[in-house]
Amino acid sequence: MSGDVQVVWSPALLGYDFGDGHPMAPLRLDLTMRLAQSLGLLEGPGVRVVGAEPASDAVLQTVHEPAYVAAVRAASDGGAADASRGLGTADDPVFSGMHEAAARVVGGSVAVALAVWRGEAEHGVNLTGGMHHAMPGAASGFCVYNDAAVAIRALLDAGAERVAYVDVDAHHGDGVQRVFWDDPRVLTVSVHESGHTLFPGTGHPRETGGPAAEGSAVNVALPARTGDAGWLRAIDAVLPAVLRAFAPQVVVSQHGCDAHVEDPITNLDVSVDAVRAAVELVHGLAHEVADGRWVALGGGGYAVVDVVPRAWAHVIAEAAHRPVDPGLRLPEEWQAEVVARYGRRGPARMTDGADAAFRPWAAGYDPADDVDRAVRATRAAAFPLLGLDPEHD
Numbered sequence: 001m002s003g004d005v006q007v008v009w010s011p012a013l014l015g016y017d018f019g020d021g022h023p024m025a026p027l028r029l030d031l032t033m034r035l036a037q038s039l040g041l042l043e044g045p046g047v048r049v050v051g052a053e054p055a056s057d058a059v060l061q062t063v064h065e066p067a068y069v070a071a072v073r074a075a076s077d078g079g080a081a082d083a084s085r086g087l088g089t090a091d092d093p094v095f096s097g098m099h100e101a102a103a104r105v106v107g108g109s110v111a112v113a114l115a116v117w118r119g120e121a122e123h124g125v126n127l128t129g130g131m132h133h134a135m136p137g138a139a140s141g142f143c144v145y146n147d148a149a150v151a152i153r154a155l156l157d158a159g160a161e162r163v164a165y166v167d168v169d170a171h172h173g174d175g176v177q178r179v180f181w182d183d184p185r186v187l188t189v190s191v192h193e194s195g196h197t198l199f200p201g202t203g204h205p206r207e208t209g210g211p212a213a214e215g216s217a218v219n220v221a222l223p224a225r226t227g228d229a230g231w232l233r234a235i236d237a238v239l240p241a242v243l244r245a246f247a248p249q250v251v252v253s254q255h256g257c258d259a260h261v262e263d264p265i266t267n268l269d270v271s272v273d274a275v276r277a278a279v280e281l282v283h284g285l286a287h288e289v290a291d292g293r294w295v296a297l298g299g300g301g302y303a304v305v306d307v308v309p310r311a312w313a314h315v316i317a318e319a320a321h322r323p324v325d326p327g328l329r330l331p332e333e334w335q336a337e338v339v340a341r342y343g344r345r346g347p348a349r350m351t352d353g354a355d356a357a358f359r360p361w362a363a364g365y366d367p368a369d370d371v372d373r374a375v376r377a378t379r380a381a382a383f384p385l386l387g388l389d390p391e392h393d
């Protein structure tokens with residue numbers, strides 16, 4: 001297997017743009033890739049930047065209903081809203097070229113997933129992807145087409161027998177779970193803010209998969225205001241055990257960074273340092289359980305200047321096996337770009353100054369702690385279905 005990493009990027013991907021004032025601002029991607037370039041992460045041995053072509057309708061329809069793809073095309077070409085399919089809503093406004101822009105995101109994720117499966121790359125990164133809310137027949141939550149689900153489907157069609165999907169976005173990965181709800185070949189693991197306080201309102205511990213795939217969905221629903229110690233404790237208390245039990249051949253992960261304390265639309269209190277620690281954990285597990293086959297996607301994250309570029313530059317650095325020192329000062333050329341666009345400087349360093357420490361689950365359960373109760377509920381619901389002991393594994 002090649003040790004290379006393929007990173008999807010092209011300015012054409014900035015065309016996924018819902019317009020001024022929408023949280024899903026393409027500037028967050030532009031600033032991320034400019035920072036990665038300034039840090040030297042997109043060049044040198046082992047890193048290959050690849051473009052993305054729009055996925056064909058046939059590829060999209062491996063997950064999405066033909067009528068929905070046709071509706072997106074109609075909206076894209078003529079601005080025809082279709083609220084019954086989530087098109088033309090406040091979350092998913094119609095814009096010219098929407099079909100091509102969304103299909104290009106899918107094309108990038110599918111291409112790097114297949115490159116990883118074929119051994120042409122060890123890791124693949126598409127930070128424009130991670131559109132985990134899109135449903136087979138509807139847009140949802142800023143997501144038009146579900147690139148993660150289409151990429152997983154492509155892996156299965158290429159011969160993969162077990163694929164694990166890991167989602168650490170603040171929002172539940174509901175679209176991917178829906179697509180593979182009754183498919184025992186796909187394990188979906190989502191660690192998110194509880195649906196009682198955040199869209200989309202799903203992802204409760206009792207959601208464990210369909211009748212043909214019990215145990216294939218694992219959901220950790222965390223209380224609002226969960227910080228680094230609780231967030232990382234929850235991930236560590238569930239993810240390693242379930243991935244080891246499932247033994248996937250490929251790990252596809254979604255690294256939405258909207259769990260950050262500064263994110264404007266969520267209620268978790270996580271630092272960039274914890275986000276970086278979670279990426280390290282997923283990367284290490286991919287090497288442990290899947291011979292290093294790892295596809296990392298973007299997702300949510302709406303603190304456009306202060307969080308997203310740093311969080312996702314750490315994802316690229318980790319995938320390239322070139323981790324960035326958290327204490328590193330952000331390059332002046334990048335700061336100049338931020339000043340030109342926003343009239344102020346961005347964050348000074350690649351860290352928030354947090355230690356990202358947490359108490360491992362093996363240290364004991366605290367029944368008075370809200371995070372511990374959330375983790376225990378997940379372990380009780382999902383672990384036995386995977387052959388695991390919720391009290392000890």
